[in-house]
Amino acid sequence: DTEVTQTPKHLVMGMTNKKSLKCEQHMGHRAMYWYKQKAKKPPELMFVYSYEKLSINESVPSRFSPECPNSSLLNLHLHALQPEDSALYLCASSQAPSQGYEQYFGPGTRLTVT
């Protein structure tokens, strides 16, 4: 199974809402990533978890809060977002942090902030 799954597929939220994005992989990968992708742009790295610990935070605003409850699951908690945060949010995983050159991406969650 080489699949990374993400739920929900689409999410519309108001600026005062709290919501969460979920990502799951069952490949035994020990590195997991959150990316933000705007239309016609490359994915932009937000966070990296290595062995369930946060190893990279690319200066992401605190209204985005990642969580890695176990080695298969990655969440992104959202609170008080702005309309400019509307984007495709991608989760990815790699076998190990040192193998970040080979990342498997999920289909993404299309987020719209109203």
Next chain:
Amino acid sequence: QQQVKQSPQSLIVQKGGISIINCAYENTAFDYFPWYQQFPGKGPALLIAIRPDVSEKKEGRFTISFNKSAKQFSLHIMDSQPGDSATYFCAANHTGTASKLTFGTGTRLQVTL
């Protein structure tokens, strides 16, 4: 120094033709160069990758050419098909550091009938 420059921004190729996408990098610490393919509404998928000790790698209709001295690499898609229509991102990674992929800006390929 962390940038990867990619061209062209968009490309239209007739069915059966050759699609060529070029990338250039500056950071000589990069030692792994993957290409990702992304269809609309989907996440990127690893297509093919190369290390700098190899000048060419071929997988089916997809070939990466690598020029270490020029710090350039390119993707060639032979016999391009409409199903190849997608956005292609080149990327670079330094395997000695933690996990980051540096992406190019992307090329939107359209293969016409």
